[in-house]
Amino acid sequence: MRREGGVWRDDTKIITAGDVAAVAGMRSVEEFVQAMAARQGWKVDMRVDKAHPVYAEVNHGRWLAVCECGGAEYVDPKVPIFFCQACGNAAYGGRVRHVVFPRARRRIERELLAAPVRERHWRREVER
8 A cells, every 4th residue: 555646556456445544553443533633633433323324435446435515534344433533523523424335335346446546536326
């Protein structure tokens, strides 16, 4: 995994929040979310809001989820939580939100890995 122009890239895998957390020296996605929220001055509630999920997508070889406010964050299928650093999930009381990954995630990743990183994109509309 390497940084290019301020963005993480990897030729061998689709990058997740867990990968970025590990590079940052964090033991878990939860620890990473809390540290990033604290850096922004947000108070994060780690109880998962499953009533208002966000949907995972791949952008340039990275699993992300996009908030209604326009903010986007790395997400991880092993720990499917989302906390927007742009709005602090304020509309949801600062609670982390559940992330919905596609059922065919592994197949999608295999197919995307055959393409150059700059062409590794997937959105749930494509799954229909």
